[in-house]
Amino acid sequence: MNIVGTVSSSEGEAAHTPAPHAQEIVVSVVMPCLNEAMGVGKCVEKAMKAIAAMGVAGEVVVVDNGSTDDSAKIAAAAGARVIHEPRRGYGSAYLRGFAEARGKYMVMGDSDDTYDFSTIADFIKPLRDDGFDMVMGTRLKGKILPGAMPWSHRWIGNPILSGMLKLLYHTRISDSHCGMRSFTREAYERMRLQTTGMEFASEIVVNSLRAKLKIHELPITYYPRIGESKLSGLRDAWRHVRFMLMYSPSYLFQLPGILLCLLGGAAVILTAGGPRSLFGHTWDFHVLLFGALSVIMGYNLVLFDVFAKTFSMGAGFVEPKKWLRFLTNFWSLEKGLIVGGLVLLAGLGLEIKIIYDWASHGYGRLMAVRGVVIGMTAMVLGVQTMFASFLISLMLIKRR
Numbered sequence: 001m002n003i004v005g006t007v008s009s010s011e012g013e014a015a016h017t018p019a020p021h022a023q024e025i026v027v028s029v030v031m032p033c034l035n036e037a038m039g040v041g042k043c044v045e046k047a048m049k050a051i052a053a054m055g056v057a058g059e060v061v062v063v064d065n066g067s068t069d070d071s072a073k074i075a076a077a078a079g080a081r082v083i084h085e086p087r088r089g090y091g092s093a094y095l096r097g098f099a100e101a102r103g104k105y106m107v108m109g110d111s112d113d114t115y116d117f118s119t120i121a122d123f124i125k126p127l128r129d130d131g132f133d134m135v136m137g138t139r140l141k142g143k144i145l146p147g148a149m150p151w152s153h154r155w156i157g158n159p160i161l162s163g164m165l166k167l168l169y170h171t172r173i174s175d176s177h178c179g180m181r182s183f184t185r186e187a188y189e190r191m192r193l194q195t196t197g198m199e200f201a202s203e204i205v206v207n208s209l210r211a212k213l214k215i216h217e218l219p220i221t222y223y224p225r226i227g228e229s230k231l232s233g234l235r236d237a238w239r240h241v242r243f244m245l246m247y248s249p250s251y252l253f254q255l256p257g258i259l260l261c262l263l264g265g266a267a268v269i270l271t272a273g274g275p276r277s278l279f280g281h282t283w284d285f286h287v288l289l290f291g292a293l294s295v296i297m298g299y300n301l302v303l304f305d306v307f308a309k310t311f312s313m314g315a316g317f318v319e320p321k322k323w324l325r326f327l328t329n330f331w332s333l334e335k336g337l338i339v340g341g342l343v344l345l346a347g348l349g350l351e352i353k354i355i356y357d358w359a360s361h362g363y364g365r366l367m368a369v370r371g372v373v374i375g376m377t378a379m380v381l382g383v384q385t386m387f388a389s390f391l392i393s394l395m396l397i398k399r400r
């Protein structure tokens, strides 16, 4: 058995236990800590004892970035390796902790005594013996003790955020905001995590799904917190929402884009030829105008979707899907320019024809709203296609 407890703090304390060779460490427990003087010592002690009971070499890494209380000293005294990360935030702390961790398996959890670090072995066994890449604790399938989770988190915040994650990323993970998790070093590297705030918890779930990790859900007990919460309700919830939307262009751009195009297209087709009677009303110019607007907005969003996916593919965030492969193999800047140019010319031609007809009728009263709207819409779509082609080509340069 070999438990490591070294300190490297900003106060310049010397390491009091020599660090063994990297390969020797089996389990690294990483805890972010911001003013958790009341809980961190207990968490570190429990983790150290659990590692000892497993009979493997391990370490507890506590990452602090701005505690003004004695958290760092208490954690170090309890046997943790304390690291000071200058960049603030829950995600920053974890990223630094994982970068410093030397174990083959990594366990993460809050340092506020809400998670029971005596159960670390249960988080390691599925990784070591059963071929899983990651273990997600689930409080919802386990037990939430009275006072552990505020009512608003349990019944409003968590269901909304978890529901959104389920919808956008088609995951069946029951408690995607549970803070106690474990994964293998290889799985950690495959996730390529980068966010710095509380949305880090969502990023792990999303990226683990993208990396197709084999995930095991482990029911756990959630205890009341010791010390003050560091969550800032709406602000942190928004960071999760923002992250989920940003990483899901299909729901953010593509779906509303296609809906707007279909809806607008139907309105344009309905009223392009003249007023139409439907549902006991007559529909005319106004419907045509809103329809055109809807098509333009929708097409914009569809282009944003293409931009986002092309960018993500170039940056290596996602594997190219079928249509993106089509885009890279069969599409070219020149083809985009030709198609966009033809649509632009068709629109322009329609506008010129209207002016020509008007002039040839002696510049009398002009009433060609329908044609003008359709021509203008075509011109907008054409120009957008042409310039979008340049932007897409720019983003594909590296890839080609």
Ligand SMILES: Nc1nc2c(ncn2[C@@H]2O[C@H](COP(=O)(O)OP(=O)(O)OP(=O)(O)O)[C@@H](O)[C@H]2O)c(=O)[nH]1
Pocket: 031, 032, 033, 034, 035, 036, 063, 064, 065, 066, 088, 089, 090, 093, 109, 110, 111, 112, 114, 148, 149, 179, 225, 228, 229, 230, 231
């Ligand atoms: N180093 C560091 N740790 C942080 C930061 N923000 C939060 N933490 C720690 O991250 C863990 C999670 O924060 P909590 O305040 O417990 O958030 P939560 O678990 O969602 O909310 P509670 O239910 O109130 O516990 C705790 O151990 C905090 O001390 C930060 O900016 N830096």
Ligand SMILES: [Mg+2]
Pocket: 110, 112, 114, 179, 225
């Ligand atoms: Mg907590």
